[in-house]
Amino acid sequence: MTPTILVIDDEQDNRDLVTWNLGRAGYRVRQAGSGRAALREVTAHPIDAVLLDIRLPDMDGLDLCRQLRANPETRDLPIMIVSAYADCDSLAAGYEAGADDYLTKPYLRGELLPRVLRLLRTAPVLAPVGAVSAAVRAVNRLP
Structure with a gap:
């Protein structure tokens, strides 16, 4: 089955360029220009991976990443942040929010x-690790 990638970016030109490249490689692509639109997409359509910009018009991409990780239906989705923010703090924040990769x-x-391709290949291996990490975080929050 052909994987479906959700491209989330506030800039239409960026979404179109990524969509074109992924489409030429044989992927199905869905687009969202905002965090709310992205949340609608992941609940309405089967998505195999997410490419997520940090800067969105209605919510921070890092907050969206956290929301996807907190939802049992989407917590195992492979997420790659694709952002112009290249500083160490942004990269660390992306991984702390739950991103699997940062470009x-x-x-x-x-x-x-x-x-x-690597994101899609490693997702089935990393999903159980993510579940264990979430359980450990939950236990650590107990009084």
């Missing part, structure tokens, strides 16, 4: 597709 814009032309 900085502008990226090399040949960089996106191999990273998406």
